[in-house]
Amino acid sequence: MPEHSAFDPLTLPESNATSYPEPYRAANRMRWNRRLSDHANLTNFGVNLTRIVPGGQSSHRHAHSRQDEFIYVLRGDVELETNAGMEHLRAGMCAGFPAGSDNAHRFVNRSAEDVLLLVVGDRTAGDEVSYPDIDMHARMEPGGRYRFMRKDGTSF
Amino acid sequence: MPEHSAFDPLTLPESNATSYPEPYRAANRMRWNRRLSDHANLTNFGVNLTRIVPGGQSSHRHAHSRQDEFIYVLRGDVELETNAGMEHLRAGMCAGFPAGSDNAHRFVNRSAEDVLLLVVGDRTAGDEVSYPDIDMHARMEPGGRYRFMRKDGTSF
Numbered sequence: 001m002p003e004h005s006a007f008d009p010l011t012l013p014e015s016n017a018t019s020y021p022e023p024y025r026a027a028n029r030m031r032w033n034r035r036l037s038d039h040a041n042l043t044n045f046g047v048n049l050t051r052i053v054p055g056g057q058s059s060h061r062h063a064h065s066r067q068d069e070f071i072y073v074l075r076g077d078v079e080l081e082t083n084a085g086m087e088h089l090r091a092g093m094c095a096g097f098p099a100g101s102d103n104a105h106r107f108v109n110r111s112a113e114d115v116l117l118l119v120v121g122d123r124t125a126g127d128e129v130s131y132p133d134i135d136m137h138a139r140m141e142p143g144g145r146y147r148f149m150r151k152d153g154t155s156f
Numbered sequence: 157m158p159e160h161s162a163f164d165p166l167t168l169p170e171s172n173a174t175s176y177p178e179p180y181r182a183a184n185r186m187r188w189n190r191r192l193s194d195h196a197n198l199t200n201f202g203v204n205l206t207r208i209v210p211g212g213q214s215s216h217r218h219a220h221s222r223q224d225e226f227i228y229v230l231r232g233d234v235e236l237e238t239n240a241g242m243e244h245l246r247a248g249m250c251a252g253f254p255a256g257s258d259n260a261h262r263f264v265n266r267s268a269e270d271v272l273l274l275v276v277g278d279r280t281a282g283d284e285v286s287y288p289d290i291d292m293h294a295r296m297e298p299g300g301r302y303r304f305m306r307k308d309g310t311s312f
Binding site for chain 2: 003004005006007008009010036037039040041042043044045047067068070072080082084087089092093094095096097098099101103105118120122124
């Protein structure tokens, strides 16, 4: 008989690990990820449950060249910063960021309570990530990992 | 300036349209879909907000050959039927169905209240959908639409 498929995502371990290089790591360690799709053995797309503590951000503001992103706010109040400015999102709202739109985005928790986001992204090869606010750029390598560099291409 | 990215998914129109052929249509019209990813202009994967009314199902029990599926229960109590039997899910629980696992699944609302699911699936080409409980099979055609047939390959 196959295993049961359903689970409570809050029972999974969470991690605040980040692949960002210094000096950009500290700002990214106030969000904790649970890898729901990995737990379910999915490979075509990723689903994270992201918990942002007060004062934290989901990531530095960024845009993907080839990958779509979708975010649903499960709990809390969060500010979304994009090229269009700031938007306030409450639980039950969502947002999408199409590949190649160059609409750089991040979620910032300026409230006093934790924020919970469900974050979906695909894994299309050849993706690049641009960071308009900091001197960083990322390129997906064969195998799926991202290599971080300065905007002039030099290594950190 | 770009448009704002966030929206309240409950403000989108919903539809109980189904591409199932007769005699399998009626059972599938007690679930209403809102196409969140289409609204956000995403193309690499699909995200639906699915509302199942009491007595309804998300779909006939099925398994995808090449596409992953992920479901998060936003509201209500719902029964998940898979090859492993029945599981009861409450709001905040989730489940994933890896491509090619043959673990056919559907969600059934046997409660007295609406169920709200967030449903994610990718769009990998060449997908086939098997339906172990009924005489139906589906093949994704170039362009992304599914063609439904009987298990012996004949048309409905």
